[in-house]
Amino acid sequence: MRRWVGRSLVAVGVLHVGYGLFAYRAAVMAVVGDGVVGAVDADPERARMFWFLVAGLLTALFGAMTDWLERRGTPPPRAPSLGFALLALASIAALPESGAWLLAPPAAALLARAWSRHRG
Numbered sequence: 001m002r003r004w005v006g007r008s009l010v011a012v013g014v015l016h017v018g019y020g021l022f023a024y025r026a027a028v029m030a031v032v033g034d035g036v037v038g039a040v041d042a043d044p045e046r047a048r049m050f051w052f053l054v055a056g057l058l059t060a061l062f063g064a065m066t067d068w069l070e071r072r073g074t075p076p077p078r079a080p081s082l083g084f085a086l087l088a089l090a091s092i093a094a095l096p097e098s099g100a101w102l103l104a105p106p107a108a109a110l111l112a113r114a115w116s117r118h119r120g
Contacts, residue, residue, distance in 0.1 A: 006067025013060025
């Protein structure tokens with residue numbers, strides 16, 4: 001099994017966080033300036049920034065876990081692979097002009113690997 005799925009997801013997650021820190025830099029600085037705790041709730045722009053960064057971090061973490069499995073030659077489990085593919089599909093459908101398309105190849109590979117693992 002060639003190691004590319006996890007690495008690509010880590011890269012997408014890192015790009016997402018990097019872009020988020022740049023695009024939402026005013027909101028990030030405002031949250032930090034307000035002491036972080038409770039500094040997101042009341043402002044929609046801060047909430048968008050928060051969830052944008054969370055999505056990138058979760059993508060990178062899922063990618064790191066996937067790379068860990070790939071390194072060991074272990075196929076990914078079906079449920080998380082299907083869940084990730086559905087999330088990618090929903091993201092592409094909801095935001096077709098976004099970078100969500102970058103999730104399509106790794107999501108497809110996860111599904112293929114997860115369903116081929118039980119073939120004899």
